Amino acid sequence: MSQALNELFTLSLIAIAVGMDAFSVGLGMGMVPMRLKQIFQIGLTVGAFHIWMPLLGIILGKLLSETLGIVATYIGGTLLIFIGIHMFVSSFKDDDTPSLKLSGIGIFLFAFSVSIDSFSLGLSLGIFGTRMITAVLLFGLFATILTWFGLFFGKKMKGIFGQYSEAFGGSILLFFGIKLILFF
Template sequence: MSQALNELLTLSLIAIAVGMDAFSVGLGMGMIPMRLMQIFKIGLTVGAFHIWMPLLGIMLGKILSETLGMVATYIGGTLLIFIGIHMFISSFQDDEKVSLKLKGIGLILFAFSVSIDSFSLGLSLGIFGTKIITAVLLFGIFATVLTWFGLLFGKKIKGILGQYSEAFGGSILLFFGIKLILAF
């Protein structure tokens, strides 16, 4: 296998691994009622964050120490925990109104929290001299597609779980927030 093809395969596998968090979190968020156009926009936003977060990591990695990566990971984990707790608690309230909106700042915070691990990855990408443009485009493409799959699959699971789906989705986000912070 040629070196270029080998690097493309390796970067694709890394992109899938990084995008699996987007799939898992999308699975949890998919249990919140939303339209297909909103799912489309969420996937594109998460994909865009998976492009610019590693680029930012690469640029800042040369200037700042690695502790910034850990601080960013803690912030992302904390955001997921708060969103998960909010979803879990609101699932037991009687009102039918959706309390968490994935629009505007809510969408930005969601995409940021899902993409924070790609920032840390960007810190190390510059060291290995990988093809940065290829890497970040693959990260963006896989994160977008995996987010769409997660949201759509979560929407299907919601139909199965009924009223408990938002609590289940919140539990997934809570778990991934704790996973980010504890790095296990």
Template sequence: MSEMVGEVVTLVIMAFALGMDAFSVGLGMGMYELRLKKIFNIGITIGLFHVWMPLVGLIAGKFLSEKFGVFATVIGGLLLIVLGAQMIWSTMKKGEEKVISPVGFGLLLFALSVSLDSFSVGLTLGIYGAKTIMVILCFGIVATVQTWAGLLLGRKVQGWLGRYSEALGGAILLAFGIKLLALLW
């Protein structure tokens, strides 16, 4: 029982880290006048993408795990480290951020862009042998709530917080990648 609780806590923390980009981008988008119905739809769409993308990654990861064993686990850990480092690095870059309109195709593109990292994490978790239902529930629910929080909070605060939240998410993914590799040695 305690092993399952530990896995759920780990998955929620990972989901929180992955949802940071949805939160930070939602924070910026929330500064535009969006109706509550639109905020609700954006959150649901992002949540669904955070279910679908890790599911595809989990399936691919389980396949790789059966074929490549420990080598695949090393690749998964390295993917998390690279992804976390990339998230941290992107917060340090100075430049214009493009804002995608959260309507129609723009909403789908927005949801895909903030959930691509959950594919690689799903790949890693599939290699590691995580429970599929727990992963997609945790990722989907947490991403939805974080998106809503970002959009709603964006109506109230300045955009500087979003940059720091993405760096925090990157640091968490980086730590989990290191932890995964450390378990091998």
């Protein structure tokens, strides 16, 4: 595979891993009665936050990479490992679904809470000099689609798969963090 295609594939897998968090939360939130218009708005809002949060992280990461060099690569890999471990471990905790009203400001608070991990991920990717536009668009696209799927499946399945999808997403981030550290 060419370098650009390899990077696109890697970024897509990372975007799916980060979007799995939105999917799993969407599964739980899908049990709350809502209209299709509301599901559509929630997905777009989560997708927008998954663009802006990592974008801010990438910009900050690029600034750090100019001053830290190789050390920044290890810091970024370590961040991916910690995010992955956090997602994996939290998937097995018995958290209640957020008691958040999903309209108005509630949608933004929901999207922010689901997207906060993508800021740290953006920081890691910025350290590695990742293609910024490609990365954030993939994050937004996959987060939007996976949020929609999560909300729809949550309505149908009542959250059966929630913890497993987040554990899978965390495993992917953990794998890429280890790969970056060991094979740099």
